[in-house]
Amino acid sequence: MTNNGEKVRVKVDIFGQDYTVIGDKSSDHILKVSQEVDNLMKKIHQNNTHMPQVKIAVLAALNLADELTKTREDYKWLLDIIEDEKKSNKVSE
Amino acid sequence: MTNNGEKVRVKVDIFGQDYTVIGDKSSDHILKVSQEVDNLMKKIHQNNTHMPQVKIAVLAALNLADELTKTREDYKWLLDIIEDEKKSNKVSE
Numbered sequence: 001m002t003n004n005g006e007k008v009r010v011k012v013d014i015f016g017q018d019y020t021v022i023g024d025k026s027s028d029h030i031l032k033v034s035q036e037v038d039n040l041m042k043k044i045h046q047n048n049t050h051m052p053q054v055k056i057a058v059l060a061a062l063n064l065a066d067e068l069t070k071t072r073e074d075y076k077w078l079l080d081i082i083e084d085e086k087k088s089n090k091v092s093e
Numbered sequence: 094m095t096n097n098g099e100k101v102r103v104k105v106d107i108f109g110q111d112y113t114v115i116g117d118k119s120s121d122h123i124l125k126v127s128q129e130v131d132n133l134m135k136k137i138h139q140n141n142t143h144m145p146q147v148k149i150a151v152l153a154a155l156n157l158a159d160e161l162t163k164t165r166e167d168y169k170w171l172l173d174i175i176e177d178e179k180k181s182n183k184v185s186e
Binding site: 021036067 | 110112118133147150151153158159168172178
């Protein structure tokens with residue numbers, strides 16, 4: 001996914017505003033990530049049509065941070081399974 | 094982490110604004126997630142002192158979506174290792 005260490009600049013539209021995102025990943029990755037934020041903000045707006053844009057963006061960030069915490073916990077859980085498996089294999093050898 | 098199906102309401106401060114976050118997780122979890130967003134927005138602000146608040150929040154959301162994509166890929170990678178391990182154990186049985 002990296003781009004040989006070079007920075008990539010991608011113009012994206014998030015909730016009707018243009019942003020230039022600079023990253024070290026592929027433009028496809030940047031577009032995918034931007035689209036996730038755009039979709040989430042549109043979804044929040046649909047359910048709260050009078051909500052100011054800054055609040056919509058903060059709520060999107062909160063949703064993503066919540067999902068990130070959950071995914072980190074799931075990752076840690078799988079890692080523990082693999083570690084336990086390794087230990088029990090060592091014992092049975 | 095769940096709260097017996099009851100909704101929890103927690104008042105949090107994110108980048109100087111009060112938000113009432115309603116969720117089905119513990120108040121500790123909501124506070125931790127809110128703090129992650131608050132810290133990230135403050136960090137972005139430190140590096141871009143003239144950036145409007147809405148842009149800071151969108152950039153925070155983009156950072157979190159990027160991290161989430163990466164963590165989901167890492168999770169999928171571990172899951173594949175476990176699946177491969179299971180298959181090879183079946184073959185060797």
